Amino acid sequence: MMTAKENFLELLKPDGQPERQLRQYEALYMCLNDPANTYLRGNRKRGTVSVDRWGTTISFPEDAPGPMPVTEDGLAVCPDVTCWRETVHAPDLAAHCADGWEACRQQARAACGEERLLAGFMGTGIFEQCHFLMGFENTLTGLYEHPQEMHDLIEYILEYRLAYVKLLIDGLRPDVIFSHDDWGTKDALFMKPEMWRAFFKEPYRRFYGYIRSRGCIAIHHADSYLAPIVEDMAEIGIQVWQGVLPENDIPALQRRLHGRLVLMGGMGAAIDRADTSPEEIRAYAGRVLADCCPQGHFIPSITYGLPGAVYPHVDACINGAIDAYNAELHVPRFDVPPVPRRVLARPAAGAAAEKTADTGEGVLGRLAAALQRGQRNKVLSLCQEALAQGLTPQDILSGGLVRGMDQLGEDFSASRAFVPEMLMAARCMQAALAVLKPLMAGSGGERLGRACIGTVRGDMHDIGKNLVKIMMEGSGIEVVDLGVDVSPEQFVETALRQDCGIIACSSLLTTTMSEMRRVVALAEERGIRDRVKIFVGGAPISQSFCDEIGADVYTEDAAAAARAAAAALRAEKR
DSSP: OOOHHHHHHHHHSTTOOOSSOOOTTTTEEEEOOSHHHHHHHTTOOTTEEEEOTTSOEEEEOTTOSSOEEEOTTTTOSOSOGGGHHHHOOOOOHHHHSSSSHHHHHHHHHHHHOSSSEEEEEEOSOHHHHHHHHHOHHHHHHHHHHOHHHHHHHHHHHHHHHHHHHHHHHHHHOOSEEEEEOOOBOSSSBSSOHHHHIIIIIHHHHHHHHHHHHTTOEEEEEOOSOOGGGHHHHHHTTOOEEEEEOGGGOHHHHHHHHTTSSEEEEEEOGGGOSTTOOHHHHHHHHHHHHHHHGGGSSEEEEESSSSSOOSSHHHHHHHHHHHHHHHHHHTSOOOSOOOOOOOOOOOOOTTOOOOOOOOOOSHHHHHHHHHHHTTOHHHHHHHHHHHHHTTOOHHHHIIIIIIHHHHHHHHHHHTTSSOHHHHHHHHHHHHHHHHHHHHHHHHHTOOOOEEEEEEEBTTOOOOHHHHHHHHHHHHTTEEEEEOOSSBOHHHHHHHHHHTTOSEEEEEOOOGGGTHHHHHHHHHHHHTTOTTTOEEEEESTTOOHHHHHHHTOSEEOSSHHHHHHHHHHHHHHHHO
16 A cells, blocks of 8 residues: 555646545644744744844744734834845845755654655745735735836845755755745636746746756645636646635646646635534535546645634644545445535636727726726826816726726636736725825715725735725725724724724635624624614625625725725715
8 A cells, every 4th residue: 555655646646546535734844943944933832923134024924824924013124125235135045054964864764764755844935025025915016017026026026035945955955945925815826827927937947957957846825716727737846736725726727737737735725613503514525526536636735824714623624634535545436426516616717818808989088097097197197187287186987997997807807807906906096096085075976875884803904905995085085094913893893983994804714704793793883784784795705604704895906995985975975
């Protein structure tokens, strides 16, 4: 019978013949206490806020799967990429991590044994390091506004990563390098595929090329939607993509790849909850196994970048389902109908055409088009041109700016536009509003209403929340941004104090979903439930959860949330 290690190595071969499905991470021993990892990440403890060796403030909530950077309120190490050389200084690994390797290697090999592969761990990849230093928005807009400086910063981080991985391989002598870098949300890449290729493909080709040249297996973790670039990942030397979310349509990827890349994941965070029953987990895992295992080159696992679900019973049930699947493989079966495939219907991701909105003729049409392209100076000049023609600020807002944002929102929902384009348009919108707002007071122009928004208590993720804020502001809504780790009391008190018609709650962690229930209950208790709509969203949230807790609106993306918010506020005015 093959060991876990032998089964894993068979999966890497295009024509390999593994005997069974692996139980998540069972073929890997993750070494997390080598001298470099201890130096770089040793102060990251659950329930604490720390500062890493690059100078980034790191928050690690008690129930979160991992730590998150804090770059708001002046805490960004590099707020201006044009001056990055003055503020960005890579940790000196040679000076601080020269000793302790022999003892670490012996301990790791003893723990690993002969039936597993020893994996060296490298967190915070190239893209992640950029936004850990600069903030997410500045990183993505910098790719457009300061491409040469971004290329130079990426090259600097790459050279550091190459020095780091050389030290790790020389000292630990692992079989595997397990490297992290998230490049997207659960539904889309963070940027156009063409932009990812222009900035990150070649640096990663060098990084993974070096790993492969040293005889190590290259595993890349990204719990993201990466279907548009999956062939690129195989091309640059990645052998295993760990963290594959089910939203990627795993069976379709398997058919595209023909064994060039092992896919590891499929068990999304939606089942990692305190209240998930064993029956629910086993049913979920059974569907994933039935869909993905027959295609081959697949390792079922939780999509997190380290072993272990947040709630231990989840792992036990997943592993039990895998054991049951393996046992069934050795029982002769006849006349069994094929399992119908669940194919996620998506538009063609990554379509890279220029914005082709039907913006029409005239100054407002040109304004909408300029906003969609992120042309800030042109947007400002067209606003002035429209005012000179006698158009009111409200006409300019609704007929040009909001119109352009609406079209861009549709493009975003259809994967024709990506986060950087949204951020560039949002900055155009903010610049235009700075011109129009003083004039709107005297023109009779009226905003739709006010919403307060935040990420719920215990959760530090803000990317999705920020996108919703941008889209709501683009729809003519005044938004009070409460930030992250927001208590139910903060949501409700803000709605009372600032007369908000909408409370919008975001969550990425299953462990924090219950906070939304508390927001609804507190709004009811304070007597504002009849005049405040409660919106909920985030990766683990669903329509059924929205209905269960008594919230009003759930949407799958930021553009839909903004449209629903605008509709709700218009209805309230009537």
